[in-house]
Amino acid sequence: MILELTPEQESFKRSIEEFAREVVAPRAAAIDESGAFPADVLRAAAGRGLLGVTIPTAWDGAGRDYVSYALAIEAIARASATVAVALSVTNSLVAELIAHAGRAPHKERWLRRLARGEAIGAFALSEADAGTDAANQQTKAVRSHGGYRVTGRKVWVANAEAAAVVVVFAATRPGLRAQGVTAFLVPMDTPGITRRARNDSLGVRGLGCMDLDFDVTVEDEAVLGPVDQGFPLAMWALEGGRIAIAAQALGIGEAAVDEALAYAKTRETFGQPIATYQAIQWMLADSATELAAARMLTLKAAAAKGRQEKAGFEAAMAKLAASEAAHKAADKAMQILASAGYRRGSVVERLFRDVRATEIYQGTSEAQRMIIAAKVLGGIG
Numbered sequence: 001m002i003l004e005l006t007p008e009q010e011s012f013k014r015s016i017e018e019f020a021r022e023v024v025a026p027r028a029a030a031i032d033e034s035g036a037f038p039a040d041v042l043r044a045a046a047g048r049g050l051l052g053v054t055i056p057t058a059w060d061g062a063g064r065d066y067v068s069y070a071l072a073i074e075a076i077a078r079a080s081a082t083v084a085v086a087l088s089v090t091n092s093l094v095a096e097l098i099a100h101a102g103r104a105p106h107k108e109r110w111l112r113r114l115a116r117g118e119a120i121g122a123f124a125l126s127e128a129d130a131g132t133d134a135a136n137q138q139t140k141a142v143r144s145h146g147g148y149r150v151t152g153r154k155v156w157v158a159n160a161e162a163a164a165v166v167v168v169f170a171a172t173r174p175g176l177r178a179q180g181v182t183a184f185l186v187p188m189d190t191p192g193i194t195r196r197a198r199n200d201s202l203g204v205r206g207l208g209c210m211d212l213d214f215d216v217t218v219e220d221e222a223v224l225g226p227v228d229q230g231f232p233l234a235m236w237a238l239e240g241g242r243i244a245i246a247a248q249a250l251g252i253g254e255a256a257v258d259e260a261l262a263y264a265k266t267r268e269t270f271g272q273p274i275a276t277y278q279a280i281q282w283m284l285a286d287s288a289t290e291l292a293a294a295r296m297l298t299l300k301a302a303a304a305k306g307r308q309e310k311a312g313f314e315a316a317m318a319k320l321a322a323s324e325a326a327h328k329a330a331d332k333a334m335q336i337l338a339s340a341g342y343r344r345g346s347v348v349e350r351l352f353r354d355v356r357a358t359e360i361y362q363g364t365s366e367a368q369r370m371i372i373a374a375k376v377l378g379g380i381g
């Protein structure tokens with residue numbers, strides 16, 4: 001078993017870490033404070049091949065492997081959780097899905113633009129009553145004159161503010177749940193989309209989240225993948241998405257350790273740096289260990305995905321472990337900084353809010369445990 005990055009993966013990782021430090025990190029606080037979508041940072045990221053990381057070069061992507069993609073998201077998240085998740089949505093949930101299931105016209109129209117960073121993608125699966133129970137789609141798509149009329153409301157659509165295209169899931173056979181959902185590629189300038197900006201997100205602010213009301217008519221060409229087979233496609237996309245969210249969580253957790261370490265070395269109590277106290281050292285040791293363990297699961301899941309294997313189980317384990325390890329690391333960092341962290345505007349305060357979302361979006365921790373339990377218990381009974 002070889003547990004080392006290839007020289008190519010190492011040098012890509014280093015170049016993205018440098019980009020994250022120099023271009024992304026200086027913007028992170030302002031993105032959080034303003035809640036404004038960081039379109040300029042995404043444009044700069046496009047110049048580094050970060051908007052179509054795993055998309056083949058034939059479609060203008062960077063053609064990199066999945067491990068490299070996870071490493072890139074981790075490095076970006078260490079600087080800004082918002083930029084990392086915006087990248088993961090357009091990469092995993094839109095571009096990769098089109099590369100996987102799109103027909104040539106979809107790829108010509110959208111994949112090239114997404115991969116070059118000329119277009120941002122959004123993914124609209126969740127509804128008020130279809131979050132964990134995502135098959136409970138109330139958005140409907142009804143046949144009408146060589147196309148479909150799609151009506152319904154989607155909630156919490158990340159990137160919606162800046163997106164040129166959105167993958168919309170709708171019931172084509174209502175009542176059949178996962179067997180009757182179809183995916184549609186809908187340009188965001190299609191008449192009949194009403195955008196409702198959400199400015200109420202606790203963390204990952206600046207993600208351009210919106211609720212979207214649809215009453216649109218689209219042609220048959222808008223159907224992505226087979227009719228009524230949209231739900232398995234959504235789950236396929238979420239496999240990659242969850243690996244990216246695991247990587248995002250790792251980056252946030254590492255940033256929390258960075259902050260805690262720097263503070264512990266300089267803050268003195270009783271005449272010595274708090275880093276000299278075992279109580280503080282053990283918190284840092286636990287965070288480092290838990291994040292390292294979660295990184296192994298994340299890279300294992302990314303490697304499986306890169307080999308085109310089914311990686312749903314591995315992705316669920318990676319997301320669960322990384323999001324919970326990162327949550328704990330942010331919590332410990334808050335404890336180490338104490339009042340210096342527990343104030344609006346501190347970096348640790350932002351990380352504390354940002355990390356919480358990694359246990360919620362792209363499937364809650366409970367949803368990941370359901371996937372893991374189904375496999376673990378599969379052999380019983």
Ligand SMILES: Cc1cc2nc3c(=O)[nH]c(=O)nc-3n(C[C@H](O)[C@H](O)[C@H](O)COP(=O)(O)OP(=O)(O)OC[C@H]3O[C@@H](n4cnc5c(N)ncnc54)[C@H](O)[C@@H]3O)c2cc1C
Pocket residue numbers: 089123124125126127128130131132133155156157158159201204209357360361362363364365366367
């Ligand atoms: C910042 C942010 C960005 C998002 N971006 C997107 C996006 O781009 N596209 C998109 O489609 N969605 C997006 N979402 C929505 C997200 O995917 C959902 O919030 C998530 O899937 C959970 O759904 P819910 O909020 O409706 O919670 P619910 O499904 O109502 O769950 C409530 C609680 O019950 C638990 N629960 C539910 N069912 C079970 C069960 N059977 N067993 C045990 N526990 C259970 C859940 O784990 C949770 O703890 C985003 C959400 C956030 C917060």
